Amino acid sequence: MNMDKCSDEFPTTDVFYSEISEDVPTIVSLAIASVLAISSIAIYVEELFFIHKHYQTGDQRAWKITVLLGLYPVICIMSLIAVMVPTSFTLMALITACYISFCIYIFIMMTIECYGGPDKMIETLANDKVALATPPCCCFLFCILKPIKLTRKSLKMFEVLAMQVMVVRPVVLFIAAVLWTDGRYNVKVSVDEPYVYITVVSTISTLLSMYGLIVIFGASRLHLKHYHLTLKFISLQVVIILVELQRLVFSILAERDIPECIGSRGSRVRGESLYNALLVVETFIMCLLARKGYRTQSSDSDEKLENIFVATINTETHDARANQIL
Template sequence: MIDIIMLNDTNETVCATTLVTSKEMFEWNTSHISSKLLLATASVLTCLTFCLFLESFKYMTSKVPFGARRGYLAWLIGIYPVFSATSLTGIYIPRASILANWCANIYLAVCIYAFLMLTVNYFGGVMVMVERLKDTKIRLNRPPLACCCLCLPNIILTEVHFHRIRIAVLQVCVIRPLVLFIAAVLWADGIYVQAQISKDSAFVYLNTVSLISTLIAVYSLSILHKASVEPLKGYLIKSKFISMKIVMLTTNIQNLVLAFLSRFGVIECSTHFSSEVRANILYNYLVVFETFFMLFIGRLILSQWKDIRCNPVDTLSMASSGLPPNIFDLDINDAARRNYISLLKSVSMMDETVVKTACENSRIVKTLETDV
């Protein structure tokens, strides 16, 4: 792919210094067979990504009832077509690349928080999660930041610890979009140049801040994820976390790596494109290809999803282990949820007929909620 994108006349020594317009980009692509095929492939893959997203969303809605959980999952699945579409926009219109990346990172910021809230939703709320994990020791020496810090103690999850984790995750939802907004402002003033590596380059400092923020968020999520893998193993939480981590890291690290390759002449310039523009175009192509294959693999994993919403046997099994049946899918307050859990743990509720009735409708819970 690099060879195709880096086609240029080796006899030329004059490099382009300005961003090309969409018209110039289209004329250049149509005049080169290899670039035309590559652009057509990227366009087709983006369309397939959207089709696969719609099919995955339809499948997901058949397994998850209407509510907060369905919304969280829809945000997570949508991360692939959003990044694919914004990257394709950056290929067709290089001057809009910063704006497209800004939109994609705002969406990613929402998805990061949605994943955290999805984990809480699977447990049935913060109070339930703390109760379930009260005897679980959580290691702080987790990658990608503290895997070598063996001196860090193990902790028991409390509400205070959870809120600290949430703050550490929320910071990336603010910092990443803010960094890209500053980049767009500086670019408009001619100060910011994508993929430019130098001591005076705003690109280096802004992307470093973004990368550090992302690593802190991944580290915080990995702490909670590790403790949640076993209790939530029936919800494919590990696969969801891995997909989120890949998107978060590749969108940052990949961009920096290509910038360094551009800086040291691995990605050469031409009369039409500077080396920085070529690095950015290559980055957008990679994202389009990667998001399609990531969503395709994710769809294969999603096909293993079993519908356990109203299975009395699974419900009894979950209730006996302290996991409240069907309570994840109900939009109720914490007080009603605690009352429901205590009822489920009582002997009188450990009856298959009663549990099946509770699974088919929420009259018990609604009664509890009105009494609270």
């Protein structure tokens, strides 16, 4: 299959690999990305053994942590596949978006559970003011959005803001995948292209979700400090930003023919490839940070966070049995 020089059409694997057969930098980059992706899987497997060792069977927190830690190898593998099979980029983006959306939901549920439930969270934060003028949406509205006391209604509102991305992004990216199969989804910044509108809706949904997530995290940061919530939040939030922001940046650069084309691969094709290759490296770094967040020793005791969770569950079980005896 022959392709025009500097084409915006994503090449099939036979064209792609015939072009890079003598491109040493590209081959080295693919090798590094492959090693990092495989390493992220190895780290995840080791984390699974650790969770199995330190959690009781049936512990709800165990599977939540398993899902959250799985985000990093999933993105690494999806991004690597998108680099090695260029025509699969839309499908890989859809899978990545769905998993990220689910992780946002799990993270919020886990944060609320650390308080002991919504009622306990509201009770704990009863004397605190929750800041609303936070990035990425409302940091410039500090004169209008004054801090408020958290109520069940406002908590539900922030939950909805954070979780709507679970529905919106997968739906719009599914539409993108359908258009792509029909040859009507082109990564071009033009008012005539569906890509622009899909990107706008997806970006707005992500920003609103980040806003809800940041508000809940900001209110919980000090109260849940012993759970190392900051490390967990940063490792999740940075990945969301990297996935969304970098794709938009590379799309804008492609409009200015950056990076320059090589062979049949135009700026858009090469930009998508560089975006996914960078994502592998960045997500691997966040994988290490997340591992530290879920396994760092507490500053208040010598127990690991996971053991604190287990101890809490054991205490609750013991109290319940004691109440039954009484």
